[in-house]
Amino acid sequence: MKKLQISTGILRNAAGEIFITQRAADAHMANMWEFPGGKIEEGESPELALARELFEEVGILPESAMLFDKLEFEFPDRHITLWFWLVDSWQGEPWGKEGQPGRWVAQKDLLAEEFPPANGPVIAKLIAQA
Numbered sequence: 001m002k003k004l005q006i007s008t009g010i011l012r013n014a015a016g017e018i019f020i021t022q023r024a025a026d027a028h029m030a031n032m033w034e035f036p037g038g039k040i041e042e043g044e045s046p047e048l049a050l051a052r053e054l055f056e057e058v059g060i061l062p063e064s065a066m067l068f069d070k071l072e073f074e075f076p077d078r079h080i081t082l083w084f085w086l087v088d089s090w091q092g093e094p095w096g097k098e099g100q101p102g103r104w105v106a107q108k109d110l111l112a113e114e115f116p117p118a119n120g121p122v123i124a125k126l127i128a129q130a
């Protein structure tokens with residue numbers, strides 16, 4: 001069974017909106033919306049992976065990151081540990097740098113059905129705190 005550690009960023013602006021991006025049609029969890037991020041590499045800290053992935057995928061540099069939640073999830077083919085970082089300050093303006101669609105959504109309007117099943121608890125927590 002594949003074991004993956006993933007760092008993702010919940011980018012939240014001053015209006016309380018969160019930037020989400022859509023996964024590619026040929027990726028795991030195809031077409032679902034997600035918090036930008038990706039695999040933590042060998043020898044890399046979760047924080048460093050977050051900064052690297054956010055720059056690669058949405059072109060921003062996080063200036064602060066607070067661990068908001070950490071979840072484990074078992075897919076049929078993989079076990080993943082997800083680190084969700086709340087980022088409310090960054091340099092640049094997020095955009096779909098890899099060609100992926102991106103949009104801002106009010107925190108209270110996040111829809112769990114649009115995200116991979118592993119995200120359920122973190123979406124519920126974000127909505128409860130909106």
Ligand SMILES: Nc1nc2c([nH]c(=O)n2[C@@H]2O[C@H](COP(=O)(O)OP(=O)(O)OP(=O)(O)O)[C@@H](O)[C@H]2O)c(=O)[nH]1
Nearest residue numbers: 006008027028029034035036037038039080116118119
């Ligand atoms: N980025 C991200 N991945 C998520 C979320 N929820 C979730 O289950 N995942 C899963 O976590 C894994 C993250 O992988 P990824 O595809 O983003 O990894 P990556 O950016 O390093 O991509 P790569 O393999 O193309 O280099 C995938 O299996 C994905 O389905 C989420 O909110 N954000």
Ligand SMILES: [Mg+2]
Nearest residue numbers: 036037038039
């Ligand atoms: Mg990714």
